[in-house]
Every structure is written in C-alpha cells, then in structure tokens.
Amino acid sequence: MTDLDDIKYRILSVIRRNLELTIENDELMNAGNLNDLFGMDSIAILELLVGLEKEFNIIFPPSYLTPQTFKNIGTITECISSLIANEK
Amino acid sequence: MSDMDFRNIINPRDIAAFFYLVPLRMMATVVSPKVIQSLSRPFVHLYCTLPSNKKRRDHIREMLGSVFSAAKTDKDIRRLTVECYRNSIYTLVDDIVLNKISRNTLMKAGEIEGIENLEEALSHGKGALLVGGHFTGDRLGKRLLREIGFPILSVRTKSPVMPSTSLIAERCIIPAISGIWDSALKENIYIEDSGFSLDILKKLRGNGIVSILIDTTDVQKGFFFPFLGKKRLFPANFLQIAHLTGAAVLPSLFIGNSTSFKVVIEKKIGLQQFEDKETFLSANLGSLVKIFEAHVIKNPTQWLVL
Numbered sequence: 001m002t003d004l005d006d007i008k009y010r011i012l013s014v015i016r017r018n019l020e021l022t023i024e025n026d027e028l029m030n031a032g033n034l035n036d037l038f039g040m041d042s043i044a045i046l047e048l049l050v051g052l053e054k055e056f057n058i059i060f061p062p063s064y065l066t067p068q069t070f071k072n073i074g075t076i077t078e079c080i081s082s083l084i085a086n087e088k
Numbered sequence: 089m090s091d092m093d094f095r096n097i098i099n100p101r102d103i104a105a106f107f108y109l110v111p112l113r114m115m116a117t118v119v120s121p122k123v124i125q126s127l128s129r130p131f132v133h134l135y136c137t138l139p140s141n142k143k144r145r146d147h148i149r150e151m152l153g154s155v156f157s158a159a160k161t162d163k164d165i166r167r168l169t170v171e172c173y174r175n176s177i178y179t180l181v182d183d184i185v186l187n188k189i190s191r192n193t194l195m196k197a198g199e200i201e202g203i204e205n206l207e208e209a210l211s212h213g214k215g216a217l218l219v220g221g222h223f224t225g226d227r228l229g230k231r232l233l234r235e236i237g238f239p240i241l242s243v244r245t246k247s248p249v250m251p252s253t254s255l256i257a258e259r260c261i262i263p264a265i266s267g268i269w270d271s272a273l274k275e276n277i278y279i280e281d282s283g284f285s286l287d288i289l290k291k292l293r294g295n296g297i298v299s300i301l302i303d304t305t306d307v308q309k310g311f312f313f314p315f316l317g318k319k320r321l322f323p324a325n326f327l328q329i330a331h332l333t334g335a336a337v338l339p340s341l342f343i344g345n346s347t348s349f350k351v352v353i354e355k356k357i358g359l360q361q362f363e364d365k366e367t368f369l370s371a372n373l374g375s376l377v378k379i380f381e382a383h384v385i386k387n388p389t390q391w392l393v394l
Contacts, residue, residue, distance in 0.1 A: 035282075041308070042285035043328045049289070050332050062290050067283035 007084075008077050010055055018051035019044055029073050045070055052076070058083045099254040100140045105261045107131070113184050113268075121185035121193075121346065128181045136173040148172050148393050154316040155388045172389040175345070179224050179392070180265075182346045186227060186272045189346060191235050197346060198232040202353035206238065206297070209336035209356045215292030217330055218340040218353065221303040221380050222392040225349035227272045229342030230299065232351060234274065241275045241291045242299045243284070243326075245306040279308065285329065292335045299340075300326045302373075302380055303391075311370050313377045316384065322377050324369040330359065331368065339379045343390040354379070 012025050021028075021038060031037040040048070048070060053059055058080065060069070069079050116124050135141070149169040156165065189197075209216040218240065220226075230240050247262045270276055277284045291298050300323075307323045315322075330337050336356040344350050357375060362368040384391045 042279070043309070043325050045283075046285050046289060046329060046332050049286075062293070065286040065290050067286065 004077060004081060007056075007080055008073055011052065011073060011076050011080070014051040014055050015048060018047050031072055034070065034072055035067075040070070052080065056080055056084065058087070095251060095258075096254045098256045099252070100138075102254055102256050102261060104135055104138075105257070105265070108180060108184075109261065109264050112181075116184045116188065121189050124185050125178075125181060125346065128178075132174055132177045132181065133170075135177060136170055141173070145169055145173060151316060151391075151393050152388055154318070155385050168389055172391070172393065175224050175389055176392045178345045179227070183227060183268050183272050185346065186231055189231075194228075194232055194235060194346075198228065198344075198349050198351065200232065200236075200351045200353070202351075202355075203236075203238075205338060205355045206353045209338055210295055210297075212334075212336065213295050214334040214336065215295050216297050216336045216338055216356070217292075217326055218297060218299045218338055219302055219326070219376055219380075220299070220340040220342065221383065222301050223341060223343050223383075223387065224390045224392065225342035225344040225351070226301075227269070228344065228346060228349045229351040230273060232349075233297075238297055239275060240273075240297045240299045241277060241288070242273045243288065243301075244269075244273075244276055244278055245304055246278055246280050279306065285325075288329055289333060292329075292333045298335075302326075302376060311373055313374055315377060315381055322373055324373050327359070327369050327372050328365070337372075337376070339376060339383075341383050341387070343387050 008029070012028055015021060015028060015034075016023070019038070019040075023038060027037065028034070034040050045067070049060060049065075060079070060083070064079055064083075069075055112124070112128065115127075119127075136145075149165060152160075152165050152168050152172065156168075160168070206216060206218075230242065233240055247266060253262070277287045288298050302322050304323060307321050309325050310321045310323045312319045312321055314320075327337070329335065337359065338356045339354040341352040341354075342349070343352075357372070357379075360368070360371050360375075362371060
C-alpha cells in the first residue's frame, strides 16, 4: 500500500467513524462531492475536520479551511499529504 | 398556484422603507447623527401606529402579555407595546448613522458590564461565543466592542421571503437594508453560505469572538423549550461548535440606543458533559434559553420580538 493509499484508507475510516456513516468505501472514493453523496452539513464538516486532525496529528491552517478542501476524498488526501510533507 | 405567485409589486410598508433608504440615508451623509435621530422621532412614532402595522403590534402585545400576565393593566401593556415597537424602529435609525458616530460619542453613550469575563474567556486562547438574542443595542454594542479591541464575527441568516413580501421588497428593499446591516456589523457570515462553519472555526482558532443570536427563526438543528409560556425552537449547532473547539460560551445582552446603551457580558457557562451528543446539546441549550428568557423578562421593550 502506498503512502497515499494509506492516507485515503485512514480518511475513509474517520469519515465512517466520526460521521457514523455506513456508505461503502467505493462509493465514498468515487463521489465527486461528499456533500452531494450524504449531505455534509455545517457541523459534519467540522466533525470530520477535527477527526482528521486527531487521526493524522495535524492542524489545518486557516488557508485550508474552505469547503473545497473537504469536497471529496481526493481533495482531502491532497491536503493532508501536503501538510504531512511540510512537517517532515 | 402558490401564494408566492400572487405577491404584490409594492406594499404600503415599502413606501416607509423607501423613505428610510433614500432621503433619510442621504441626509445622514451630511447631517449629524443627533439631528437625524431628532428628525426621525415623529416619523417613527407615526410608523408604529399605522393601521398596516397592527399585526406586528398584536404580536408584540401578545409577548408582553406573556411576560407581565396579571402584573400590568391592559393600558400599561398597550403603552409598552408602542414603546417596544418604537425601540425596534429606532435601531434602524441608529443603523444608518452607526458608522458616523464618533468613537468618543460612542464611548460616552455606551456602558460595558463584564468585559473582564470576556478577557478571562479569551485568556485560554480558544476564542469565545457570545450568545444572546436580537435586542435593540446589538449593533451598537458590537461597534463599541470593536472600538475597544474586541472585533466580533456575527452569524446571521438571510431575510426570508414571505408571501406578504412584495416584489420590490424582495429585489430592492431587503438587499439594501441587509447591506446597511453588513456595513454596521463589518464582519458577517450567513448560515446559508457553504462553509460558514469553517469561517467560525477560523475566527475561534484565532482566539476571536463569534456572536450567536439564539432567537433566530431559521433553525437548522434545534430543540423545543418553553419560552414565555409557549414552546419555541432554538438552534443547537453552535454548542456543538463549542464542544469541538473548546471555545468559551458567554451569555450576553446588548440593549439601548445611540443616546444610551449597555453591553452585558456574563461569566462563561460551564458546559455539562454527556456522552450522548443529543443530551449534551439539549441540556446545555436549555440552560442558555433560561438565561435568554430572563433577559427578555427583565428588558421586554428592548427585545426585537422575533
């Protein structure tokens, strides 16, 4: 499993755990917009964010706190891998 | 066909709004705030007694009747009704002169009680949520706090379009009045905008202050509580934000007008902790609703009665 795959897998775990979803991983992975898939409301996005920060031991800087960052698994993965790379 | 298909192009109330938005606002650019406030007094009184505003007066009278029940006579309730309605219209006059009032004048007119509570809350570095209601001194109080180094991000809702709203009101008047409030409050976000919760998070993580008004009529997620003798729906999402961020929650009250107003910031409330999220939200929101109700009962003519 590549580093990116590992990150994606952990993101999916956080989404399913913190947002209490039973959606299949494939569906989450392929969704162009998570909000369209399961209606990520204003609080869900914060619960996801806090969950991701704990999971990856990161803090999203203010510039990353936009709806675009959390649009889909791809955008979240890109953001987190960038933050992890910056910390190394 | 729905009610919305038969809306008027213009309503009588729109004429008063036009007077407010055009001549009065133009005058406010060249005439001092005190003169504007004096000139508007007879018009405010006239507006409040117009037959077309009977529904609004009845709504206010019903609220005051709940607050005072047998403690006041009908005559007193009618007098307080007019006072309450007048106070709410004066806030609109204050809005168009708010940015023209000098810092010195504002400091003389305003009084702050409990600023040490806000300072203590902010000393923990996780920001603060000021929780209150739509009272007369809201925008004045926020301007004063901004002037003394406490800028506030206001969480707002967009004005709903009702069947009674005319087309001119929807397309011109409401956006114009909303623009005046945007200008008065400086930092605003709307719950209808995507990502608004992220803006709140940014503010709190910068150890900033966010204002939440819990008597909003647009509730995304909430709970019913008894309020002035009836059950009313109150929003709960802001408590979840407090839980996730560690931000302090402080009850607040802003009352008065530009000649004299008061800001009260109470001590932060200790949030009761529960494993179940719904119980956490309901229990803590209930405490805040009781505080808000006490504020309304103590200052009934200063509440904008939503």
